[in-house]
Amino acid sequence: MEVWRVNVRSQSLSREELFQSWERLGGRGLLARIMVDEVIPTCNPLGPNNKLIFSPGLIVGHMLSSCDRISVGGKSPLTGGIKESNAGGRTGLHLTHLGIKALILEDEPENEGWRVLRLEGDSAHFESANDFDGLGVYAAAEMLLKRYGKKVAIALIGPGGVMGLASAGIQNIDKDRVPSRINARGGLGAVMGSKRIRAIIIDKSGGSKPDIVDHEAFKRAQAEFNQALMAQPQTTVYHDYGTAGMTLMCNGFGALPTRNFSSGEFEGAEKLSGEYMREILLNRAGESRTSHACMAGCTIQCSNIFGGEDGKRIVSPLEYETIGLMGANLGIESLDTIARMNWEVNDLGLDSIEVGAALGIAADAGLWSFGDGNKALALIDEIRIGTPLGRVLGNGAAVTGKVLGVSRVPVVKGQAMSAYDPRAIKGTGVTYATSPQGADHTAGLTIRAKVDHLNPKGQADLSRSAQINMAGYDTLGACSFAGFGFGAAPGTIRDLLNARYGWKVNGDVLQDLGRETLSLERLFNRKAGFTRADDRIPEWMTRESIAPHDAVFDVSDSDLDAVFDWD
Amino acid sequence: MEVWRVNVRSQSLSREELFQSWERLGGRGLLARIMVDEVIPTCNPLGPNNKLIFSPGLIVGHMLSSCDRISVGGKSPLTGGIKESNAGGRTGLHLTHLGIKALILEDEPENEGWRVLRLEGDSAHFESANDFDGLGVYAAAEMLLKRYGKKVAIALIGPGGVMGLASAGIQNIDKDRVPSRINARGGLGAVMGSKRIRAIIIDKSGGSKPDIVDHEAFKRAQAEFNQALMAQPQTTVYHDYGTAGMTLMCNGFGALPTRNFSSGEFEGAEKLSGEYMREILLNRAGESRTSHACMAGCTIQCSNIFGGEDGKRIVSPLEYETIGLMGANLGIESLDTIARMNWEVNDLGLDSIEVGAALGIAADAGLWSFGDGNKALALIDEIRIGTPLGRVLGNGAAVTGKVLGVSRVPVVKGQAMSAYDPRAIKGTGVTYATSPQGADHTAGLTIRAKVDHLNPKGQADLSRSAQINMAGYDTLGACSFAGFGFGAAPGTIRDLLNARYGWKVNGDVLQDLGRETLSLERLFNRKAGFTRADDRIPEWMTRESIAPHDAVFDVSDSDLDAVFDWD
DSSP, rough: EEEEETTTTEEEEEEOOHHHHHHHOOHHHHHHHHHHSSSOEEETTTTTTOOOOEEEEETTTSSSTTOOOOEEEEEOOTTEEEEEEOOSSSSSHHHHHHTEEEEESSSSSSOOOEEEEEETTTTEEEEEOGGGGTTOHHHHHHHHHHOTTTTTTEEEEEEEHHHHHHOOOOEEOOOOSSSSSSTTTTSSSHHHHTTTTTEEEEGGGGGOOOOOOOOHHHHHHHHHHHHHHHHSHHHHHHHHHHGHHHHHHHHTTTSSOOOTBBBBBBGGGGGHHHHHHHHHHSSOTTTTTEEOSSSTOOOBBBEEEEEEESSOEEESSOOOHHHHHHHHTTTTOOOHHHHHHHHHHHTTTTTTHHHHHHHHHHHTTSSOOOHHHHHHHHHHHHHTTTTTTHHHHTTTTHHHHHTOOOOOOOOEEEOOSSSSTTTTSSSHHHHHHHOTOOOGGGGGGOTTTTOOTOOOHHHHHHHHHHEEEEHHHHHOOOOOOOOHHHSSSSSHHHHHHHHHHOOOOOOTTHHHHHHHHHHHHHHHHHHOOOOOGGGSOGGGGSSSBBBTTTTTOOOOHHHTTTTTTTT | OEEEEEEETEEEEEEEOOOOOHOOHHHHHHHHHHHHHHHHHTOTTTSSTEEEEEEEEEETTSOOOOOOOEEEEEEOTTTTSSSEEESSSSSHHHHHHHHHEEEEEEEEOOSSSOOEEEEEEEEEEEEEEEEGOOOOOHHHHHHHHHHHOOOSSEEEEEHHHHHTTTTTTTEEOOTOSSSSSSTTTHHHHHHHHHHEEEEEEEGGGGOOOOOOOOOHHHHHHHHHEEEEEEHHHHHHHHHHHHHHHHHHHHTTTSOOTTTTBBBBBOGGGGGGSSSHHHHHHHHSSSTOEEESSSSSTTTTTEEEEEEESOOEESSOOOHHHHHHTEEEEEEEHHHHHHHHHHHHHHHHHHHHHHHHHHHHHHHHHHOOOOTTTTHHHHHHHHHTTTTTTHHHTOOOOHHHHHHHTTSSSOETTEEOOOSSSSSHHHHHHHHHHHHHTTOGGGOOOOSSSSOOOOOOHHHHHHHHHHHHHHHHHHTTTOOOTTTHHHHHSSSSHHHHHHHHOOOOOOOOHHHHHHHHHHHHHHHHHHHHHHHHHGGGGGGGGGTTTTTTTTBHHHHHHHHHHHHTTTT
């Protein structure tokens, strides 16, 4: 495996052997290592000194169920700190088949044009993308597929990334060539935009699967992992209901963000539930699907295709975080409306969590009324047009709160919280507060732990363990839902890595990778100017309680500061 | 002297004796002490845990020339750090005559109405200010003077503070009852707005001058200071040309911010000069005045009244920083236009530096064309109306750059630079970078030092000395121009303090006060999350050079980190 370093100014590729310290890592861990080794922590995230890095995880390339994820990273224009955002789709798999362990985009171009970066065989090509001007993600992906054929993988940005908005992500086509697997969080689409790369085409036709040192051992571990994964009840739940299975659970805990995080309980939760969505989708004819895989080989298939009453696809997938942030959080109880909003932000190439949070703040500021889906769609259209208000919203919740003069802003390190209110699921609140990534449920969700989520005691320990696990999985390239399988058969991680690489790691490898990754990320952030003062839930959430449990965030600062007790 | 603590929720006053550690300080130094002792550094600047503090300097109350300044402070909504902003006018003098060494506004009100806080004798009164809705600063001040009489001092906010904009200041009436002496920087007007206090009336009729322990010694020192001040050539220059005398000097150094800091040289500089302005004002009949005092007793009288061709006052005063940021920085070369823009931002109660910088960024973003004064006025009007774009601009340069996607943003710690480009006056650049206040020339201007301002060597030493001096003067309540007199007769500071308070301080007192103040400010900022990474000039200024000297900012990080070598 190699590092491919692409300079966007000189439009040149340099292929490099891996340093030893980079070889042991992949995905999120390798990103953190490269960022610490190479990127000036105080640089302008949208300037020439930032780098945009694509790194498949350590076990990517073999179509292990839910384990072909692509990590993308750089310095975040949203948080000002390190950022890793991972996604499914084809990008991770295809990069590994070209032998690329890390693709690093460097510098900034001198002229204003837009380019497609095409990787194939052993070379990189810059091709004009100026004819994509004004196209949304869906139309652009279609054009790219026409031009480059259906066999390639594509990672692209939309108008949001082109505009440099801090909520812009990078979209990857899935196994059905739909560009909906998004490296959503932290504004990495704007970083890609600052490099003036509209899309990356990965043509693996000249490549091959990564080597496996011990095929038999790999197969055995894979079978054991698959069996364990299939035996987990969550696999069935996610298959049937998708992530929307979370809605009622979260509402039951009083943690469903409602009307800009002013309540943890939404009267329309039932209509936003996975159960209700399944009923709708099964009843609707046409393209609707209740389960659907984002990556080849995935047995969970938590994704879905949300079709309208006319049978035509509105969006795919419709996920819980979007339902939470653009549904309950905006007082909207129509899944059809949420699906339409979701399509719009996807087409713009934006993070639906960040935009949903920004719209909630805008409603609190009186710019529109909670529940008015048409007005919400009109505001998303302002982003597309690029009006000042649109640019405010597209730059995320923190900027929106600042501009509109709203204090109730649910962010940590400038990044919007996901659909778990930290006052009612306090372990996840600890994760929001302390994760080097900013508020992010994927950095360590604790909702499934059998604890009293309202009790502040013990939540730091719970979050620590979840954060280490997730940093480990993100380094492997494993979806967090693969974790249900790995959790039941933990030895398989060790076995897969040893078989794949000929290593002799022991059963602690997930923990070791997780801790190393988090330490590297924290090191980068420290150099970028982050301190304990940044590891806090917004002050107002320690004061303003939410229904139904009258809960505030009351995990102590000393508990928060003890999360990274090894670092 | 006492501390008056006003709780805006309970609308109650508590009068307290001074702690010993507070007694020795005043103005900026006392603010820093109170902030460190009482304010949670991570609090929301616009929430109940921030405090708004008014503190006259140590030698305020005696009408010493240029030494009756009022320091106002709190946690800044613009920088997120400690903020002190001082101004002339009557507020400082009147507070001392009521025996108030610090007025502290605490908490936040429960209901939405606006109040006037009236201080008189030994009591504080809350009176309705709801009839001020929609009024600008000038009309509001007129109404207040009608209601409370001409003998009071007034500190008030305008629509900007009411809207909670981070560029909002607090205005104080001057000796002619014009509300133009502004605690401009860092958004303290928004902090006052968050307390829902529209104006503070200080009625000193029941009060008296502060005690002086040794009248004879005080008089002697005062006479010596006055003599020294009058003998300084700068006193004459500032009397005749005002601060606008800086324009040609700065342009000559290649440091006049031009078209959003893209050049250090403005082809229209001549027309923005103090010399040209003097000629205009002498020629124009009517209200124009080339010199004018902001505080009773000031012998320098650097202020002016800028009248139009019809003889009517456009604005008073028109200062160099406004001319720089709203003139050259916007490509505008008409003093009449700049004066009109200045009146508008004054009437809104905003910092003309911050708004000027924001407008420069908006021009870079293509929202308007440099030089188009009518469009600039129209954009200021957007702030008044409160459109999203207006709120973006009114929240200052950093937010404007973020929202509009412009990288060329001249800020440090979120605060816009004043009218000295740090690439050409590098010592002032060191001050911008390292001052706990964010970019601010009043924290330590170095332009008058006889050094090569383009040479990065030695600038940290120069800035250190200037920053210590300025923190000292701000603690005394002395205008920086009083410093010309104190510089020539340094023993008078010691003599004035010892005579006034019966102390036995020595000749190092200015240095000691300055260092102590800076150390306290840095301590607060550290707890608020600031690190060395915040003590930097924006990265682009280290890369992008300006005409005519092709200068970049190249003072080393190690030099920057060595500024506070005692701390």
